[in-house]
């Protein structure tokens with residue numbers, strides 16, 4: 001299975017110092033994705049069990065009542081990862097590499113600008129709050 005990369009990125013609009021990479025993925029690939037992210041120094045990740053439909057799970061016919069019956073939804077995991085702008089493409093590439101099977105239902109990634117980060121324990125904001133001890137920027141500046 002050859003590697004498919006995200007197409008080259010335009011400048012993100014709106015511009016922001018931080019972005020949230022929000023990936024909706026197959027539950028059974030999440031462990032693989034999160035350990036690969038951890039290996040590259042991504043230490044802050046939030047996951048939720050969600051259900052959704054896209055091309056994989058969506059109904060092609062509408063029922064009389066126009067409500068979607070619940071069993072059309074497919075179990076997915078949502079991973080949310082807030083990173084500095086310069087780390088966004090690396091995180092996306094890694095998720096693509098680890099989550100992709102090539103079959104319908106591999107998921108989607110949404111990129112959301114984040115206005116600020118506040119660490120509750122210390123009151124730090126911005127870059128100080130977003131940085132993690134031993135995180136990607138520590139690892140890369142240690143070379």
Ligand code: ATP
Pocket residue numbers: 043044045046047080081082083119120121122129132
């Ligand atoms: P502290 O040094 O006070 O522990 P921290 O930055 O390590 O601060 P936590 O309090 O451990 O943050 O984080 C709480 C939760 O916030 C984590 O379990 C995770 O769900 C979420 N989280 C933290 N950082 C991120 C991030 N960069 N992206 C996504 N989720 C994050």
Ligand code: GLN
Pocket residue numbers: 041042043044045081082083084087130131132133134135136137138
């Ligand atoms: N940008 C942070 C750092 O390099 C890591 C962010 C994260 O783990 N989500 O320390």
